Amino acid sequence: MTGGPYLLVDDADGVLRVVFNRPQRLNALTAAVLRAAADTVEEAAADARVRVITLTGTGRAFCTGADLTDAGGDIAPVDGSQAGEPGARRYGAHGTAESGIDAANRLIRAITDVPKPVVAVVNGPAAGVGCSIATACDLIWAAESAYFLLAFANVGLMPDGGATATIPAAIGRARAARMALLAERVPAQRAFHWGLISAVVPDDQLAAEADKVVAALATGPTAAYAETKRALRASALAGLDHALSQERAGQLRLFRGADFAEGVRAFQEHRTPRFTGA
Template sequence: MTSDVTVQRDGAALTISLNRPERLNAVTAAVLNDLADLIEEAAADAEVRVIVLTGAGRAFSAGADLKSRQAGEGPPGTDTIVAGNRVIRALRDARQPTIAAVNGPAVGIGCSLALACDLVLSSADAYFLLSFTSIGLMPDGGATALVPTSIGRARAMAMALVPERIPAAEALAWGLIYKVVDAGELDASVKALTDRLSTGAPLALAATKRAINASTLTALEEALGRELENQGRLLQTSDVAEAVVAFVEKRPPKFTGS
């Protein structure tokens, strides 16, 4: 495990933090695999009653690390998608309730990670953004199932096809997230919720989570497979290569449809 993902235990609550604040917690395949390992380990620990996912610094996660190409690590590829899918499945399958403490922007796969949690608590100054089509890609991390399940087809299409920041208050009004609190109250609100869940009936909570997921996430596995297949093709296009260069050069990409 690397310092890019950290763990803090508080009684029966385990908080896992993306810890790349200088990159706004942008993720790589390695970071996502570390995250999946930790969630799977926590799910198997009988002493853990609730799992919290958050980000260090001023962001929850800015999504996939597009600048990794410049660092010699290679651009995001299907390995990143496969690793992201591991995290989504781990969050869904964990017997414990999972909480996303969204302390800032939740963008791209970062948005998917937050929405895969059972309960999303957000700082009032945070926002949610499916930025994929802006860089020649399609939503992944199960977003094509998670988002429309929560807010319906029309708003899901808008989030995906016309990427715009969805402020936390609007996300709450849409039914995308559970609760919004002032920035200075997020930690206390998460603590109050973890304390409540930690003292709840674990078997009942686990059964309830499984039942609701079975009723509402029926399309998730198909979505993960479909996203992996289609994203794999898109990652090979000139449009995505152009988008990565444009991102690094801080200019709008020039898409050609190739």
Template structure:
């Protein structure tokens, strides 16, 4: 096992496991953390001995998304870098020529939701949930969510998730077709292990071509979504609503948006 900053990378036979490792912040993303995770995914894709990649979180969350607490610092410069980092990780998950399993051990919110949904298989604890939380702070979804979510559940449900910022419990997410499987908390680890073992014994080259074909057919506009999202977030981070949303987040209160 190797640990680089806030990401742990473990190789066990044909399986590489990448774990977000900031449990005290619910694995909130930093730019360096995202870069490290992306490099680990890309390295696994180049290793012919790796047949499956698992992405998960340490502690009680998969990831809460961007580290908004850091944005309250007047000297914070990580906004664009975080968006770039999430996009890079999502792109790596979609293009790596190996099946990727997102083992969603707890909440997957904001950019963490985007990252989880970029996997080929999303297995979640029944107690986990998925949340496009961006509207709560006056932002729009990013990390490719505007392409990934409608491709899975359709425009109407995607709009509900994005604009109402509702928590979607894992069982409902499975019912919608957003994720592969919701399993009882006490059988989560064994379910993930069973799936990765089955995939590791499968036809790796056929999996890679199948994955590429599905991406080309269902989410061919992912790069376009990255660009549109980044442009939108650039505008929104300068609004009064974002300033109010961020202040409300830090102060742990409901925001009072003005619409400007």
């Protein structure tokens, strides 16, 4: 199975493996890839052959956020992780912010709603909406070299992809605010200590250790997992849908603001941005 050249999909032995496959762009995502990933996870919900889903990336990154340089014009910025690249300058002429945000939100809902365990295998940086996708998963196995980053504030934006719900649910409001407001890089070991992720293992052992967990889930009590996941979603992430709506509205306002434009210019010019609050 395949979701196109930038999304690899394989289904074997009860495991649906979804792989972001743009290593030359550190697995930055277009709206088209986000929609394809959402399609894949949504379809798995009704497929009895699928008992567990994994998400990972090829190369040295899990996902560094939204691709602002999509030549097809199918995406506008979803986050600030790459805002200094040429596509940011072409923002007004290529697609709409709504398409990217809505595609990301659909994937987050698919991950949290599918009645099967979803395991993020974080092989490298998980930044911007990549961090949001990883933290929406039920289990997160990360390599020691991986890190988690909400870089949005650096270009005058706010977190999206449900991060304002999933991250505080995992690590509390104070640490979530530290990640979101200061745009601090959180190394995998600290992320594990904080409770953001499930496990951290040496880089060369990540695939093998994740495979053990996934194999156990694939032969486990699927119905029990579904009910457990449903209950956890209702208790720990009861506010997720509201957060997604608030993020969408706030981010669209910020895209039109002077601070976002200044953040992009500052990134391109390799200087500290001069934000005015506008």
